[in-house]
Amino acid sequence: xKTVNVNIVTPDGPVYESAVEMVSTKAQSGELGIxxxxxxMVAPLEIGAVxxxxxxxxxxxxxxxxxxEVRPEQVTILAQAAEPATEIDIERxxxxxxxxxxxxxxxxxxxxxxxxxxxxxxxxxxxxxxENKM
Amino acid sequence: xxxxxxxxxxxxxxxxxxxITKAMEMVSASKLSRAEDNAKSFNPYMNKIQEVVxxxxxxxxxxxxxxxxxxxxxxxxxxxxxxxxxLAGAYNSNVIRSAMNAINSRHSSKDExxxxxxxxxxxxxxxxxxxxxxxxxxxxxxxxxxADVKEITGKAVGMYADEAFDELYMYYNHFVSAISQEVxxxxxxxxxxxxxxxxxxxxxxxxxxxxxxxxxLLPQYAESLIYGALLDGKASEHAARMTAMKSATDNAxxxxxxxxxxxxxxxxxxxxxxxxxxxxxAAAQEN
Numbered sequence: 003x004k005t006v007n008v009n010i011v012t013p014d015g016p017v018y019e020s021a022v023e024m025v026s027t028k029a030q031s032g033e034l035g036i037x038x039x040x041x042x043m044v045a046p047l048e049i050g051a052v053x054x055x056x057x058x059x060x061x062x063x064x065x066x067x068x069x070x071e072v073r074p075e076q077v078t079i080l081a082q083a084a085e086p087a088t089e090i091d092i093e094r095x096x097x098x099x100x101x102x103x104x105x106x107x108x109x110x111x112x113x114x115x116x117x118x119x120x121x122x123x124x125x126x127x128x129x130x131x132x133e134n135k136m
Numbered sequence: 137x138x139x140x141x142x143x144x145x146x147x148x149x150x151x152x153x154x155x156i157t158k159a160m161e162m163v164s165a166s167k168l169s170r171a172e173d174n175a176k177s178f179n180p181y182m183n184k185i186q187e188v189v190x191x192x193x194x195x196x197x198x199x200x201x202x203x204x205x206x207x208x209x210x211x212x213x214x215x216x217x218x219x220x221x222x223l224a225g226a227y228n229s230n231v232i233r234s235a236m237n238a239i240n241s242r243h244s245s246k247d248e249x250x251x252x253x254x255x256x257x258x259x260x261x262x263x264x265x266x267x268x269x270x271x272x273x274x275x276x277x278x279x280x281x282x283a284d285v286k287e288i289t290g291k292a293v294g295m296y297a298d299e300a301f302d303e304l305y306m307y308y309n310h311f312v313s314a315i316s317q318e319v320x321x322x323x324x325x326x327x328x329x330x331x332x333x334x335x336x337x338x339x340x341x342x343x344x345x346x347x348x349x350x351x352x353l354l355p356q357y358a359e360s361l362i363y364g365a366l367l368d369g370k371a372s373e374h375a376a377r378m379t380a381m382k383s384a385t386d387n388a389x390x391x392x393x394x395x396x397x398x399x400x401x402x403x404x405x406x407x408x409x410x411x412x413x414x415x416x417x418a419a420a421q422e423n
Contacts (some may be wrong), residue, residue: 011184014362015177018361030352031344044188045343046352069352071188071340080185082282082356 006038066129099125161381166375213301217308218258225380250399309372313414317372
């Protein structure tokens with residue numbers, strides 16, 4: 003089966019590199035599925051998971067704030083933070099979720115709601131990815 | 137001439153100091169190699185983001201974004217990257233001096249600029265002079281991750297977007313080699329020179345539109361420029377500290393050598409004097 007090389011890089015270094023059969027992820031304009039031979043494209047991504055289909059299995063990588071660059075032979079995902087499902091620190095993510103929920107429920111004026119909400123979404127995303135990895 | 141004991145004490149204390157500087161030199165050497173690794177692992181990200189930004193900037197000429205455009209400058213921001221601790225030779229003073237020179241030559245009043253300080257030395261310096269520090273971050277780890285600096289980079293880019301300032305310069309030590317670091321001034325915002333390298337660009341489809349992508353991409357790009365400078369600065373800091381500590385150790389060794397020489401001289405003089413006194417005493421008894 004034809005494959006496409008996928009690279010996921012963050013400022014802290016490369017996170018994932020492999021040849022896969024299909025990449026699917028959530029862009030800001032909706033779900034995107036990339037097969038080998040796709041035309042060159044750039045799209046910003048939502049906080050969410052990347053699903054990488056490889057030899058019948060699906061691997062998941064949690065992403066925060068990134069975008070996708072596609073070339074026929076090569077898909078590059080640039081993200082501010084990314085973790086494969088197996089490397090997620092689930093305790094930390096759960097703590098972050100609690101913290102964000104507390105902040106959101108506090109209903110105080112000095113709470114930066116937008117930031118708390120983003121933090122909550124990031125934490126939920128990590129937890130989802132972690133729990134779906136089987 | 138100093139007494140024997142004084143000299144002995146100085147030798148001992150110099151030896152102790154040189155042990156410390158020697159240890160610091162080795163610690164900095166290992167931190168330097170890790171800092172270099174960090175900078176290396178950041179490179180793929182930086183290259184890629186640069187490539188995409190450049191190809192969008194050249195490929196979609198009609199796409200515009202506030203971060204790409206010069207606007208009349210009412211306020212300038214200076215991001216100065218220093219270290220938290222001293223004992224790094226001229227590392228901090230070089231950066232601060234060049235930032236101060238630029239500020240003094242460009243501005244006549246304190247209302248025309250603001251400071252973003254990374255590192256305790258810089259923050260204290262500017263705070264002492266009553267300059268307007270809008271944000272500072274201290275206590276960064278020696279190997280900062282992107283999450284550690286996200287706050288200040290996000291704030292710097294956000295404030296530019298909110299027009300709290302109209303230009304952003306950064307000052308940091310660029311790591312050339314273990315013995316040489318160069319103070320570098322870099323204009324981060326507005327991003328005017330993104331389309332510099334335009335060799336063999338891919339023409340992309342933009343999903344949904346070039347503007348929407350620039351919206352996401354440019355803040356990230358500006359933030360990664362700052363993060364890159366910070367990694368560069370950290371590597372320089374460790375290199376500068378290593379060199380400074382190496383010369384301190386060498387100087388201590390020279391000092392110990394010359395002190396040992398005068399110690400031996402003084403000891404010899406004391407012995408000679410004692411012999412002369414004994415000989416003199418014996419000669420006096422013979423008569």
